[in-house]
Amino acid sequence: MGPVEEIKLEPIGIVHSSVRERKDMPLQGVEAEIEVFREYEEGLMGIEENSHLFVVCWLDKAERDTLQVTPRKYSVDLPKRGVFAIRTPVRPNPVSITTARLIQVRGRLLTVSHLDAINGTPVIDLKPYEPGWDCVFSAARRDRYQSIKKMMPAEYRDDLIRQAVNYHGEECQGLAMAVRMAAFATLTLKKDLRNSSVCILIGKNACISDSLIGITGARLGNKRLYYNLNPKLRESDSYSIYDSEKTIVFRIRKFMKDYKGIMECDIKDIFDIEVI
Template sequence: MEFSPIGLVHSAVRSRSDMPVQGVDAEIEIHPSYAGGLFGIEANSHLILVCWLHEAGRDVLRAVPRKVSGDLPEKGVFSLRSPARPNPLSVSVVRLRGIRDGRFLLLANVDVIDGTPVIDIKPYQTGWDCVFSATGHDRTEKIRKMGPGEYRAGLIREAVNYHGELCPGVAVAVRLAEAATRIFERDLASPEVSVAPGSDPCIADALIGITGARPGNRRLGSSGRDRCVLSCAGKEAVFLLREVPESVDAILAADEASLFDCTVRLRAQH
């Protein structure tokens, strides 16, 4: 079995320990002999990037997600996205920001270091590659180990992946989700969490992306025009929205009390 790299990653991150969980902006240089394969690629907003993790260990079958915390439970590498694995291939979805000189791809959310060989590139297709109803392990313990900035970055990515852009409504939803996580002390993607997002479509999209709530799993409801309600295991958090800044940065930096009032109340379980 032989691989011939089609290109190389150029990134400001040169050490695996410095790579943020959400990745960084980076550039992929496609070798001239493969540049013809990029014809038509600019029609895609997102790509599947396959790389060879040349510095990763190949003799590891169990590992801990150390980017989050070294004291999380050990798991088999096939249930983790750890770089250390028998065949260290990286498969990730990246956003195409542009193309330079016909063979340099400008990408976002690249989570491999400078100098990583690129093995293949494919278009990401929502209808085939997105399984929104997919479920995974409960991330509550992992979330508890995350720093607030890291958790916020994850919420933003989940919200933007569903909604399409980071707008003020999405920023408000991220702040709501941070508060709800603190109140319920659990992963908001849990089947026990239900959402009634109110009438703002951007907030609704973002909370659906973060929680996985939808009518089909009976976790998505409706609420009043200026309020949003999240519920979990006999507890209900009612958020009354205030007038918020139009700037995403201002919303993310604001005190919660300036964005919404929150009332937590118990409710009967059925």
């Protein structure tokens, strides 16, 4: 069979977003609205039964003639990589696939979160996210520490929050405490916490433990997840993040009930931290 001479795509909708320029789009995207065109409205039947969707867009303003780029969202100092190895809008066929949470359905209008397509972007398809098929928790990636170093602290915090929420399911005080631990551990170990050499020892709080698992990708199967089973140690709730060279022990001093307060306070107000 010879090569296909032409592929024709018809947009099924359009993005309505507060972000109008690509340079202004946050790394984690924004809440936005998708307007599905009237002729495709029947295809939305049953979509409200899904919590998350794959939103497939055509990035009509993206460059198409470059095969190697620098991840500029982080820093122009990072080395170039091939466009098929990173999530850049610059590519021969500028198709974007974003996993977005479906917030509301109002007729032909879908409100979603974490959409990284700017205002006016054509939508070419919508697909339901299937947790049993599409979630590959064991997936590996390159160590992102050099990119993480270039992020603003708030950007990395948002990155950690999203990873934790994707596993735990909601933002809560325990998740906030896990994010504070993870940000501190990343700088101390000088590693992406999904690096295969990083392990975690979890404590009593289910929300903290869930969130640390989501952030690090630690599992019993990859021998990176351990439980604190020592009765004496469990008297005071503690968690550890470690590699072969350093162990960071976080002992909870104060469990604050204010999510924002946990995120903004001095980390020593909520943990006694020991680096071994």
